[in-house]
Amino acid sequence: MASFEDTSSESNVLPTPSLVIDEVRLDRNIAAMADFAARSGLSLRPHVKTHKSIEIARRQVAAGATGITVATISEAEVFAAAGFTDIFIAYPLWLDADKAARLRRLLATTLDAASTPLLIGVDSIDGAAQLAKAAAGLLDRVAVLVEVDSGHHRSGVPAGQAGVIASAARQAGLDVAGVFTFPGHSYSPEGRRAASIDEGRELAAAVAALAGVGVSARIVSGGSTPSVEFADTEVLTELRPGVYVFRDAQQWELGMSSPSDIALSVRATVVSNRNGHLIADAGSKVLGSDRGAFSTGFGRLLDHPDARITALSEHHATISGVDLLPGTQIDVVPNHVCIAVNLADEYVVLREGSVVDRWPVDARGANS
Amino acid sequence: MASFEDTSSESNVLPTPSLVIDEVRLDRNIAAMADFAARSGLSLRPHVKTHKSIEIARRQVAAGATGITVATISEAEVFAAAGFTDIFIAYPLWLDADKAARLRRLLATTLDAASTPLLIGVDSIDGAAQLAKAAAGLLDRVAVLVEVDSGHHRSGVPAGQAGVIASAARQAGLDVAGVFTFPGHSYSPEGRRAASIDEGRELAAAVAALAGVGVSARIVSGGSTPSVEFADTEVLTELRPGVYVFRDAQQWELGMSSPSDIALSVRATVVSNRNGHLIADAGSKVLGSDRGAFSTGFGRLLDHPDARITALSEHHATISGVDLLPGTQIDVVPNHVCIAVNLADEYVVLREGSVVDRWPVDARGANS
Numbered sequence: 001m002a003s004f005e006d007t008s009s010e011s012n013v014l015p016t017p018s019l020v021i022d023e024v025r026l027d028r029n030i031a032a033m034a035d036f037a038a039r040s041g042l043s044l045r046p047h048v049k050t051h052k053s054i055e056i057a058r059r060q061v062a063a064g065a066t067g068i069t070v071a072t073i074s075e076a077e078v079f080a081a082a083g084f085t086d087i088f089i090a091y092p093l094w095l096d097a098d099k100a101a102r103l104r105r106l107l108a109t110t111l112d113a114a115s116t117p118l119l120i121g122v123d124s125i126d127g128a129a130q131l132a133k134a135a136a137g138l139l140d141r142v143a144v145l146v147e148v149d150s151g152h153h154r155s156g157v158p159a160g161q162a163g164v165i166a167s168a169a170r171q172a173g174l175d176v177a178g179v180f181t182f183p184g185h186s187y188s189p190e191g192r193r194a195a196s197i198d199e200g201r202e203l204a205a206a207v208a209a210l211a212g213v214g215v216s217a218r219i220v221s222g223g224s225t226p227s228v229e230f231a232d233t234e235v236l237t238e239l240r241p242g243v244y245v246f247r248d249a250q251q252w253e254l255g256m257s258s259p260s261d262i263a264l265s266v267r268a269t270v271v272s273n274r275n276g277h278l279i280a281d282a283g284s285k286v287l288g289s290d291r292g293a294f295s296t297g298f299g300r301l302l303d304h305p306d307a308r309i310t311a312l313s314e315h316h317a318t319i320s321g322v323d324l325l326p327g328t329q330i331d332v333v334p335n336h337v338c339i340a341v342n343l344a345d346e347y348v349v350l351r352e353g354s355v356v357d358r359w360p361v362d363a364r365g366a367n368s
Numbered sequence: 369m370a371s372f373e374d375t376s377s378e379s380n381v382l383p384t385p386s387l388v389i390d391e392v393r394l395d396r397n398i399a400a401m402a403d404f405a406a407r408s409g410l411s412l413r414p415h416v417k418t419h420k421s422i423e424i425a426r427r428q429v430a431a432g433a434t435g436i437t438v439a440t441i442s443e444a445e446v447f448a449a450a451g452f453t454d455i456f457i458a459y460p461l462w463l464d465a466d467k468a469a470r471l472r473r474l475l476a477t478t479l480d481a482a483s484t485p486l487l488i489g490v491d492s493i494d495g496a497a498q499l500a501k502a503a504a505g506l507l508d509r510v511a512v513l514v515e516v517d518s519g520h521h522r523s524g525v526p527a528g529q530a531g532v533i534a535s536a537a538r539q540a541g542l543d544v545a546g547v548f549t550f551p552g553h554s555y556s557p558e559g560r561r562a563a564s565i566d567e568g569r570e571l572a573a574a575v576a577a578l579a580g581v582g583v584s585a586r587i588v589s590g591g592s593t594p595s596v597e598f599a600d601t602e603v604l605t606e607l608r609p610g611v612y613v614f615r616d617a618q619q620w621e622l623g624m625s626s627p628s629d630i631a632l633s634v635r636a637t638v639v640s641n642r643n644g645h646l647i648a649d650a651g652s653k654v655l656g657s658d659r660g661a662f663s664t665g666f667g668r669l670l671d672h673p674d675a676r677i678t679a680l681s682e683h684h685a686t687i688s689g690v691d692l693l694p695g696t697q698i699d700v701v702p703n704h705v706c707i708a709v710n711l712a713d714e715y716v717v718l719r720e721g722s723v724v725d726r727w728p729v730d731a732r733g734a735n736s
Binding site: 013014015016017018049071072091092093094096097098099123124126127130153154155157184269270271272273274277279281283284285286288289290291311313314315316318326327338339342343344345365367368 | 381382383384385386417439440459460461462464465466467491492494495498521522523525552637638639640641642645647649651652653654656657658659679681682683684686694695706707710711712713733735736
């Protein structure tokens with residue numbers, strides 16, 4: 001990406017803060033993951049919560065993704081309305097009256113009649129019962145994956161209990177398609193390979209637990225961007241990475257992305273420099289304030305690897321380790337790209353530093 | 369606020385996650401701060417970045433606020449278009465070509481001809497020069513306040529340098545109305561009074577520095593919600609608190625708000641409970657992930673003071689310290705309310721637990 005320290009080149013100066021995509025890198029990241037999944041003999045079902053973009057999801061499918069993963073009913077609504085027909089809501093939905101009505105509308109109206117059954121996560125007997133009730137009369141359009149806790153200790157059941165959930169779901173009239181997990185403990189410098197080993201072992205145990213109650217798992221779904229390269233191809237049938245399309249500062253600092261892989265940044269302006277104490281105009285309302293235990297700051301500067309964002313307020317990034325004149329535009333790499341994307345309405349798409357397109361963040365705020 | 373543990377009472381069940389306002393508490397908080405400012409003999413210019421709501425800003429002005437504070441040109445655009453005429457952009461803007469054009473449009477078109485001059489922060493000679501150039505021909509519609517660093521060490525100059533900036537701004541043709549600071553180091557359990565003392569001392573020094581170059585400060589502006597009660601009324605002329613309208617978990621944990629003062633929460637649903645390990649459907653894309661050094665978690669539960677949010681992902685809040693059935697609706701108090709508001713499109717307004725109105729978050733995303 002070009003340096004914009006020469007602000008006299010007005011064509012390269014963007015309104016700030018802006019969310020900018022390097023399209024060449026984006027396409028390269030999409031192709032690389034599709035190739036990896038194909039070589040591994042696994043289906044690829046990217047998590048679109050990262051980008052919330054119809055255009056990017058279409059590129060992922062064009063590159064070979066078999067379907068998409070979403071986190072919420074509202075994300076499913078956005079992507080189903082755009083014509084996506086193979087969707088997994090990888091979340092243990094609790095279908096109260098509001099969500100039940102929305103799910104029924106999605107199944108009966110928004111999704112194409114030729115769609116693959118909508119996949120939904122389940123991690124409790126009660127959740128399965130709620131889902132079966134909500135989808136009554138439309139049960140042939142839904143299938144569930146039992147969520148397994150493979151070590152991240154968020155939602156999901158221990159693998160040994162997956163059979164109990166599967167059995168209850170089937171008794172409630174639901175098609176149990178298999179199991180899934182999110183090995184989120186891969187987000188640590190030493191955790192990537194270990195999390196993949198946990199993922200493979202626990203998914204295998206969950207498949208056995210399903211078999212124990214007579215359910216054959218046809219989908220065995222795992223995979224976060226940090227862990228995916230170590231995925232157990234003997235156990236898994238599909239991968240659900242999200243962040244790989246863009247990369248971010250977390251992945252940079254985990255040692256798995258170099259700056260030249262990073263396809264998304266926040267263009268910002270240095271507004272103040274007092275003896276090398278810099279303030280830029282991208283704060284927590286633009287970058288988000290996620291910060292892992294291993295993070296060295298609140299984001300990185302793409303073209304200045306020694307710089308650190310040492311503090312973040314809503315509209316101020318405090319930067320040290322680089323000396324830049326006020327007015328200089330910089331590309332800030334968010335710690336966690338999914339959060340930064342959800343704060344913007346639009347992507348500015350660049351090729352070789354020039355604006356070539358603008359894409360909406362179609363599912364911005366679609367978090368219910 | 370009513371407890372919603374009985375989910376059979378469907379009228380009280382909201383789609384989740386939703387941003388909910390307790391209108392009685394909101395109005396009480398607005399009135400209390402207006403009364404405090406009046407009793408202290410200080411003007412009140414609330415920071416509307418907290419709520420980004422035209423309706424709430426109108427209530428603040430109706431209660432006696434003399435004007436409003438915003439953080440960005442885009443927030444100024446939203447509130448000027450809604451008829452607000454006394455606006456302070458409390459940020460050291462860097463007016464490049466894009467922002468200069470927007471500022472000129474704001475001054476020449478959006479703001480009413482009878483508006484008070486638009487106040488803008490400045491903390492460098494170069495920034496003042498950029499502003500004077502951008503506002504050429506419209507200089508009578510602008511005035512600047514020199515930003516002083518009173519100990520938060522973000523933007524702003526040391527008080528002793530305020531005269532140099534003021535002098536340069538005046539030479540560039542700008543009206544220098546005074547000085548301002550944000551005593552953000554008030555956000556610590558022991559820091560509130562100490563930050564107020566710093567604020568008063570540094571603002572007094574800055575006023576003296578302006579006098580030294582022949583500039584009389586008619587506005588001396590300070591005040592964050594945690595520090596405001598200790599403000600030096602001999603030095604300050606106005607207060608700019610923001611969070612007081614809603615309060616949040618930070619203020620609760622600083623010991624300056626009780627749960628019964630908190631006017632904003634995120635209604636969420638418990639979606640999973642495995643042996644007391646609860647998951648609710650309000651994650652970092654709804655609550656934000658701000659977490660002060662003094663915070664005990666990623667937010668609090670309004671009706672369950674012993675509960676803690678021990679982990680937060682994009683769509684999962686992991687909760688311990690309370691045992692609730694899946695399907696239970698809870699009111700989560702964000703750590704930092706300004707961040708949570710900027711993630712939502714709409715407020716659901718409640719009186720005694722019943723929905724009485726819906727207000728847009730008018731300036732949601734207006735962060736440039």
